[in-house]
Amino acid sequence: MSWLSPELQAILWGMFQALVILLGAVLLGAVLTIVERRLLGLWQDRYGPNRVGPFGTLQLVADMIKIFFKEDWIPPFADRPLFVLAPVIAFASLLLSFIIIPITPGWGIADLHIGLLFFLAMAGINVYSVLLGGWASGNKYALLGAIRSSAQTISYEVFMGLSLMGVVALAGSFNLREIVAAQDGLWFVIPQFFGFCTFLIAGIAVTHRHPFDQPEAEQELADGYHIEYSSMKFGLFFIGEYVGMVLVSALIVTLFFGGWHGPWLPPILWFAIKTAFFLMLFILLRASLPRPRYDRVMSFGWKVCLPLTLINLLATGAVILLVGE
Amino acid sequence: MTTDTIGDEWLEALERDFGASVLHEQHTHTGMPVLWVTREALTDVLAYLKNLNAPFDLLYDLSAMDERLRGHRQGLPRSDFTVFYQLMSVSRNRDIMLKVALTEEDLNLPTATGVFPAANWYEREVWDMFGIAFSGHPHLARILMPPTWIGHPLRKDYPARATEFDPYTLTVAGEEKEQEALQFVPENWGMARERDGAEFMFLNLGPNHPSAHGAFRIVLQLDGEEVVDCVPDIGYHHRGAEKMAERQSWHSFIPYTDRIDYTGGVMNNLPYVLAVEKLAGIEVPDRVKTIRVMMAEMFRITSHLLFLGTYLQDLGAMTPVFFTFSDRQRGYKVIEGITGFRMHPAWYRIGGVMQDLPRGWEKLVQEFLDWMPPRLREYERAMMENALVKERTRNVAAFDTTEALAWGVTGPNLRATGCNFDLRKQRPYSGYDNFEFEVPLGDRGDVFDRGQLRIEEMRQSLRIIQQCVDHMPAGDFKADHPLTTPPPRERMLEHIETLITHFLQVSWGPVLKPQESMQMVEATKGINSYYLTSDGNTMSYRTRIRTPSFPHLQQIPSLMRGGFVPDLIAHLGSIDFVMADVDR
Numbered sequence: 001m002s003w004l005s006p007e008l009q010a011i012l013w014g015m016f017q018a019l020v021i022l023l024g025a026v027l028l029g030a031v032l033t034i035v036e037r038r039l040l041g042l043w044q045d046r047y048g049p050n051r052v053g054p055f056g057t058l059q060l061v062a063d064m065i066k067i068f069f070k071e072d073w074i075p076p077f078a079d080r081p082l083f084v085l086a087p088v089i090a091f092a093s094l095l096l097s098f099i100i101i102p103i104t105p106g107w108g109i110a111d112l113h114i115g116l117l118f119f120l121a122m123a124g125i126n127v128y129s130v131l132l133g134g135w136a137s138g139n140k141y142a143l144l145g146a147i148r149s150s151a152q153t154i155s156y157e158v159f160m161g162l163s164l165m166g167v168v169a170l171a172g173s174f175n176l177r178e179i180v181a182a183q184d185g186l187w188f189v190i191p192q193f194f195g196f197c198t199f200l201i202a203g204i205a206v207t208h209r210h211p212f213d214q215p216e217a218e219q220e221l222a223d224g225y226h227i228e229y230s231s232m233k234f235g236l237f238f239i240g241e242y243v244g245m246v247l248v249s250a251l252i253v254t255l256f257f258g259g260w261h262g263p264w265l266p267p268i269l270w271f272a273i274k275t276a277f278f279l280m281l282f283i284l285l286r287a288s289l290p291r292p293r294y295d296r297v298m299s300f301g302w303k304v305c306l307p308l309t310l311i312n313l314l315a316t317g318a319v320i321l322l323v324g325e
Numbered sequence: 326m327t328t329d330t331i332g333d334e335w336l337e338a339l340e341r342d343f344g345a346s347v348l349h350e351q352h353t354h355t356g357m358p359v360l361w362v363t364r365e366a367l368t369d370v371l372a373y374l375k376n377l378n379a380p381f382d383l384l385y386d387l388s389a390m391d392e393r394l395r396g397h398r399q400g401l402p403r404s405d406f407t408v409f410y411q412l413m414s415v416s417r418n419r420d421i422m423l424k425v426a427l428t429e430e431d432l433n434l435p436t437a438t439g440v441f442p443a444a445n446w447y448e449r450e451v452w453d454m455f456g457i458a459f460s461g462h463p464h465l466a467r468i469l470m471p472p473t474w475i476g477h478p479l480r481k482d483y484p485a486r487a488t489e490f491d492p493y494t495l496t497v498a499g500e501e502k503e504q505e506a507l508q509f510v511p512e513n514w515g516m517a518r519e520r521d522g523a524e525f526m527f528l529n530l531g532p533n534h535p536s537a538h539g540a541f542r543i544v545l546q547l548d549g550e551e552v553v554d555c556v557p558d559i560g561y562h563h564r565g566a567e568k569m570a571e572r573q574s575w576h577s578f579i580p581y582t583d584r585i586d587y588t589g590g591v592m593n594n595l596p597y598v599l600a601v602e603k604l605a606g607i608e609v610p611d612r613v614k615t616i617r618v619m620m621a622e623m624f625r626i627t628s629h630l631l632f633l634g635t636y637l638q639d640l641g642a643m644t645p646v647f648f649t650f651s652d653r654q655r656g657y658k659v660i661e662g663i664t665g666f667r668m669h670p671a672w673y674r675i676g677g678v679m680q681d682l683p684r685g686w687e688k689l690v691q692e693f694l695d696w697m698p699p700r701l702r703e704y705e706r707a708m709m710e711n712a713l714v715k716e717r718t719r720n721v722a723a724f725d726t727t728e729a730l731a732w733g734v735t736g737p738n739l740r741a742t743g744c745n746f747d748l749r750k751q752r753p754y755s756g757y758d759n760f761e762f763e764v765p766l767g768d769r770g771d772v773f774d775r776g777q778l779r780i781e782e783m784r785q786s787l788r789i790i791q792q793c794v795d796h797m798p799a800g801d802f803k804a805d806h807p808l809t810t811p812p813p814r815e816r817m818l819e820h821i822e823t824l825i826t827h828f829l830q831v832s833w834g835p836v837l838k839p840q841e842s843m844q845m846v847e848a849t850k851g852i853n854s855y856y857l858t859s860d861g862n863t864m865s866y867r868t869r870i871r872t873p874s875f876p877h878l879q880q881i882p883s884l885m886r887g888g889f890v891p892d893l894i895a896h897l898g899s900i901d902f903v904m905a906d907v908d909r
Contacts, residue, residue, distance in 0.1 A: 044647040045648065144550065288707075291642075292716060294550065
């Protein structure tokens with residue numbers, strides 16, 4: 001076994017981890033579509049999908065079969081290359097962000113020094129999927145959705161980055177592993193409460209989840225930017241949204257709730273429980289809130305959230321300087 | 326001077342001022358003075374009535390009748406086509422109908438849009454259905470029928486049955502022509518395609534759109550997301566109910582009425598059977614009146630629940646609709662238990678109802694009455710008091726009473742502006758004067774008020790139903806009258822005469838004396854009325870169905886100019902319309 005040098009072992013182990021985590025994220029996103037429907041059913045006094053398999057567990061398989069075998073239709077008036085590219089970006093950019101997330105002390109794909117910046121960059125690229133999809137569809141509803149989406153995402157990304165800078169300042173690093181390690185005694189949600197609030201809001205906005213689903217806004221735009229998509233292209237947008245939910249939940253846990261830290265239970269379970277909690281929160285928000293008007297969403301972002309993050313950052317900096325001396 | 330008009334100085338003054346132009350005063354069972362005026366004086370009379378001290382400010386209805394085959398018109402001025410204008414004065418609580426006689430060779434009238442903006446769509450409908458032109462009308466185009474349609478369906482020489490037509494064919498070229506005719510050309514509507522070098526976006530919303538509440542199309546002229554102007558397009562749900570009424574017997578038309586406002590169920594039967602009973606001279610027993618009120622109010626609640634769920638869903642809240650639908654389900658359990666059918670029971674009969682209340686009905690109804698109030702409270706707490714809902718609805722698409730009346734708005738949408746006009750109080754029918762209930766009012770006339778007011782109306786309906794349960798009179802469920810249809814079976818088997826009468830009554834239907842009658846009711850969505858003209862036949866000569874949703878949709882552009890697309894969706898949700906009620 002001389003060819004299996006320690007370096008090679010490390011590489012193989014890393015590849016294995018990457019495969020498990022990325023596949024896990026995709027699978028979790030897919031399973032979430034069913035979980036969400038069952039939970040909504042529970043909260044809305046109805047059953048939800050419970051026909052396929054025991055307790056509807058095989059609904060996912062049925063949905064997969066359906067979505068794979070639907071006609072993959074590209075409208076003749078669409079801009080073909082961009083139309084095909086958009087769902088790929090939507091899915092890939094969010095999935096790639098998973099590589100920076102440390103799941104347990106031993107698990108995690110990459111240990112980037114600029115971890116958080118990588119996530120922000122990926123979130124920035126994600127806007128293009130909606131923008132290109134909406135533009136390339138050649139449909140007015142899709143175009144309106146794309147306009148809304150780009151305006152909303154750009155505004156919310158401004159303070160999403162800023163809302164995390166408090167955490168970065170406290171931990172003294174962009175590396176997520178070090179940020180988790182810095183939360184050993186005290187979760188950052190306490191010193192960075194406003195940072196947490198604004199990041200949660202921005203996270204919902206970036207994943208286009210209700211009540212920030214302005215680009216889709218079924219009642220207004222009849223599904224907005226992905227109105228012309230069918231089959232697996234639509235599937236990529238669809239699963240991408242859930243992958244985004246998992247990502248944002250995992251990030252919140254990592255940045256503000258101490259990652260895998262917790263008593264008694266093994267780290268992986270703590271991470272899973274905390275992430276699941278925020279996933280439920282996403283779904284509960286969808287079940288309970290009406291949708292604000294699009295221009296109010298924008299003014300809320302610029303007039304409330306942005307000043308709040310700036311003040312938060314200022315206060316954090318001041319405290320660090322004072323305590324540091 | 327007939328009994329209808331005694332004591333109305335305004336009417337005497339009108340006849341004095343327009344002496345030569347008022348040709349004739351017709352005595353009818355419509356409960357209002359009916360004046361025949363000359364075509365030349367029409368606009369002046371309309372303007373005169375609108376500018377009275379307590380004005381006739383609501384153009385309630387405008388339609389026409391093909392009189393060419395009408396046999397019994399003794400004493401009426403000569404006319405081939407008669408156009409009638411019904412005006413309402415909310416302050417006087419009085420109506421007046423003006424009729425204008427036209428000859429076949431000269432089907433032309435001056436437009437009334439200058440006096441009443443609401444006349445616009447009505448005149449288009451008259452043009453569409455009868456081919457009567459209105460000179461000076463801003464856009465006299467077909468409204469219910471497709472733009473390429475040939476013929477005017479409500480004329481008497483137009484067949485009422487599909488079997489009387491040649492088989493329908495559609496070629497590829499024909500299809501293209503139809504498609505082309507549906508293309509929206511902004512210039513036809515006086516809209517510019519661009520402003521200051523920037524093009525507007527024309528967005529075709531509907532006829533298939535999640536928030537269009539049925540087959541409703543509205544073309545938006547957008548600057549970004551701001552609605553610069555919009556054009557509603559209706560007619561996709563038109564079934565020709567008024568034409569069908571001319572070929573069904575008085576009795577067999579009842580199921581068609583259910584489908585006019587398809588969320589209103591027996592509420593639609595009510596104005597029709599009341600109008601027929603006026604023609605037949607039937608006075609129904611108290612038990613019938615009370616049963617009718619109870620079932621109509623049940624349908625008001627189920628209709629308002631549907632409204633509430635979809636209204637909140639249009640604001641982006643996905644959950645309430647499931648809750649209101651499960652409440653509605655409980656309502657339908659009661660309705661099904663009593664009538665045997667859920668949405669369209671067609672349960673009222675001329676002179677009564679189909680059958681007596683089943684045993685144990687009180688318990689069934691009481692369960693529903695006990696279930697609802699906490700639920701209504703929950704909707705208020707979860708939704709109407711929610712800051713996001715308020716932000717989406719407060720001061721959105723608001724209008725005041727004057728505007729509402731100018732556009733012919735009635736019902737909850739009118740009361741949301743603070744105008745206290747509820748026919749159940751103002752002109753009690755079917756024994757509504759025996760009930761204690763309040764008329765909820767709004768004060769701002771915005772989307773919020775229209776939603777909140779309907780929750781309150783449901784509470785009042787529950788109160789009315791409770792009183793029905795507590796004080797249901799004993800008695801018969803059908804009137805003892807020869808024209809009651811179908812006649813009570815027990816009397817059929819006495820001797821040959823009763824059997825023959827019964828047979829004729831059931832197979833041909835009752836024959837009603839030549840007369841005109843009309844009944845308005847406070848339906849779920851506003852004031853709904855049936856204006857029936859009998860020519861002494863088993864069928865109606867002309868049935869005019871005035872529905873509240875029609876003018877409500879006409880008002881949309883005047884409210885939405887300058888609004889945003891989400892405001893339009895919120896307003897559409899708050900109007901509470903169904904397209905079957907618009908198009909008939």
